[in-house]
Amino acid sequence: MELNKLTLHAVLERAVEKFSDKPSVDFFNSQKLSFKEFKQKVETIKRFLKDEGIISGDKVAILSENQPNWAIAFFAITTIGAIAVPIMTEFHQTEVHHIIRHSESKAIFISAKYFNKIDELTNANIQTRILLDDFSIIPPETKNDLLKQVLTGGIKEFAKIKEAALKFIGIIPDEVEEDNTAEILYTSGTTGHSKGVVLTHKNVVSDAISTLSFVDLGPTDRMLSILPLFHTIESTLGLITPFIAGAAITYLEKPPTAAVLLPALEKVKPTVMLAVPLVIEKIFRMRILPEINKKFLVRSLYKIPTVRKKLHKIAGKKLLKTFGGELRMLCIGGAAIAADVERFLQEAEFPYAIGYGLTETSPLVTGTTPEYVRFRSAGKVIPGVQLKINNPDLKTGEGEILVKGENVMKGYYKDPDRTKEVFDEEGWFKTGDLGVIDEDGYVFIKGRSKNVIIGSNGKNIYPEEIESIINEQQYVMESLVVERGKDLIAKIYLNYDEIDAEFNIQKGNETRAREAINKIINELHTQINLRVNTFSRINKIIEQREPFEKTPTQKIKRYLYTE
Numbered sequence: 118m119e120l121n122k123l124t125l126h127a128v129l130e131r132a133v134e135k136f137s138d139k140p141s142v143d144f145f146n147s148q149k150l151s152f153k154e155f156k157q158k159v160e161t162i163k164r165f166l167k168d169e170g171i172i173s174g175d176k177v178a179i180l181s182e183n184q185p186n187w188a189i190a191f192f193a194i195t196t197i198g199a200i201a202v203p204i205m206t207e208f209h210q211t212e213v214h215h216i217i218r219h220s221e222s223k224a225i226f227i228s229a230k231y232f233n234k235i236d237e238l239t240n241a242n243i244q245t246r247i248l249l250d251d252f253s254i255i256p257p258e259t260k261n262d263l264l265k266q267v268l269t270g271g272i273k274e275f276a277k278i279k280e281a282a283l284k285f286i287g288i289i290p291d292e293v294e295e296d297n298t299a300e301i302l303y304t305s306g307t308t309g310h311s312k313g314v315v316l317t318h319k320n321v322v323s324d325a326i327s328t329l330s331f332v333d334l335g336p337t338d339r340m341l342s343i344l345p346l347f348h349t350i351e352s353t354l355g356l357i358t359p360f361i362a363g364a365a366i367t368y369l370e371k372p373p374t375a376a377v378l379l380p381a382l383e384k385v386k387p388t389v390m391l392a393v394p395l396v397i398e399k400i401f402r403m404r405i406l407p408e409i410n411k412k413f414l415v416r417s418l419y420k421i422p423t424v425r426k427k428l429h430k431i432a433g434k435k436l437l438k439t440f441g442g443e444l445r446m447l448c449i450g451g452a453a454i455a456a457d458v459e460r461f462l463q464e465a466e467f468p469y470a471i472g473y474g475l476t477e478t479s480p481l482v483t484g485t486t487p488e489y490v491r492f493r494s495a496g497k498v499i500p501g502v503q504l505k506i507n508n509p510d511l512k513t514g515e516g517e518i519l520v521k522g523e524n525v526m527k528g529y530y531k532d533p534d535r536t537k538e539v540f541d542e543e544g545w546f547k548t549g550d551l552g553v554i555d556e557d558g559y560v561f562i563k564g565r566s567k568n569v570i571i572g573s574n575g576k577n578i579y580p581e582e583i584e585s586i587i588n589e590q591q592y593v594m595e596s597l598v599v600e601r602g603k604d605l606i607a608k609i610y611l612n613y614d615e616i617d618a619e620f621n622i623q624k625g626n627e628t629r630a631r632e633a634i635n636k637i638i639n640e641l642h643t644q645i646n647l648r649v650n651t652f653s654r655i656n657k658i659i660e661q662r663e664p665f666e667k668t669p670t671q672k673i674k675r676y677l678y679t680e
């Protein structure tokens with residue numbers, strides 16, 4: 118990709134050289150920043166950070182929703198050799214405080230929306246606080262109430278970081294090496310243990326370049342961002358990758374609800390988007406399926422494969438129009454997609470692609486383009502990355518997925534013991550995921566090794582596979598399969614709006630609602646056990662009254678429901 122170094126500094130320099138006046142990042146319905154203007158803002162923030170005593174190797178936290186200034190701050194931090202510490206906005210205040218202290222962050226870029234999470238922060242190294250919304254300097258001891266008064270115009274605004282008159286010629290480039298740490302990401306996984314993943318410049322830039330070696334992305338492409346930037350799916354694939362390719366990125370000023378997303382899709386007309394499975398699963402289960410199930414005749418005919426395919430194709434054309442009509446590729450990752458939803462996408466001829474990876478791998482390990490998608494597969498290993506199955510089962514070929522490549526993390530911050538646990542003697546990273554590779558090189562993910570349940574006959578039971586079958590059933594929104602003693606229990610969260618409409622349940626009629634739900638659960642129990650192996654049959658179904666608590670990539674936090 119004509120980069121003299123695999124660093125974010127080199128990425129930014131090349132973007133300005135190649136795409137100077139082309140749009141880089143913007144808010145929906147706001148003025149677009151060109152790559153040249155973006156760099157000017159980055160240089161201003163870099164100069165401010167240096168004036169504040171931030172030097173190479175120092176940590177600087179970012180706690181904010183997605184916005185153009187997030188990207189500016191990220192490049193400013195990393196291109197002076199400092200280390201970005203993006204913090205998940207979902208983290209509780211106590212976890213935010215722990216991360217800031219553990220990372221020893223000296224400064225923080227924070228949005229007004231999340232300032233309350235550091236309001237009571239004490240005994241930390243934080244010397245400088247910058248309001249990310251407008252790059253104003255938050256004075257020491259400022260509390261949330263005072264910040265609100267400033268933002269509403271009640272008192273004088275804070276001083277803003279001054280725009281410097283910068284000349285690109287003659288600026289001494291910051292010496293950042295490929296193996297320098299670029300960011301530390303504290304993950305919130307399904308096991309509940311937060312870990313600081315240390316990623317170098319080479320890790321993230323090499324992964325972005327590997328992605329572009331098989332994904333066609335260029336200066337005419339438009340990306341609409343709906344995933345959080347504090348996750349590598351968005352920060353690597355949704356920020357660094359388009360910067361290398363010269364593609365434009367649009368951010369939403371509010372969470373991507375239907376009311377916010379639909380107008381943006383219509384106006385931006387994105388050509389490439391990144392999404393987690395839950396986004397498309399919700400669309401299918403709450404918009405497409407209800408339309409199909411509305412009429413008895415259509416619902417009956419839907420069971421016939423040829424009719425189902427025709428209905429899916431019609432729905433697919435409408436869905437593509439909803440996405441703006443120019444979408445070439447919807448990249449889905451972060452979790453496994455439900456089989457019935459993927460079948461819909463395939464039969465609808467919707468341009469989707471599945472990828473697999475982890476925060477520890479920057480993130481992408483496998484992927485493909487829509488033309489080469491294989492049903493239920495996570496694609497093939499991307500260029501520059503090695504993957505192997507450790508100790509594969511002689512009959513099934515299944516085993517733990519091991520990864521090696523320039524995209525694999527340095528380790529976990531301040532945690533040598535845990536780092537040692539996840540690497541074998543030859544330097545292969547142990548993902549903890551179970552998978553199999555077919556004869557054509559396609560990788561199929563079976564589930565997490567920690568989630569596997571050993572049946573009474575000694576056979577492996579994969580909860581994720583049973584959940585995939587459960588989630589295909591009518592009225593089911595999401596599910597979780599756990600072991601209780603020797604029994605398999607399915608916790609199921611139902612689509613109560615659909616149940617009320619289908620059974621004509623009036624608001625407040627609890628008796629009628631309970632009768633309908635009990636009937637549905639009994640029928641689900643029968644239907645599910647007809648479709649699973651005899652040793653994977655469910656002993657009991659428990660109704661989950663509230664949606665399951667999830668990670669930022671919308672995977673259920675299993676550890677909360679296993680007791």
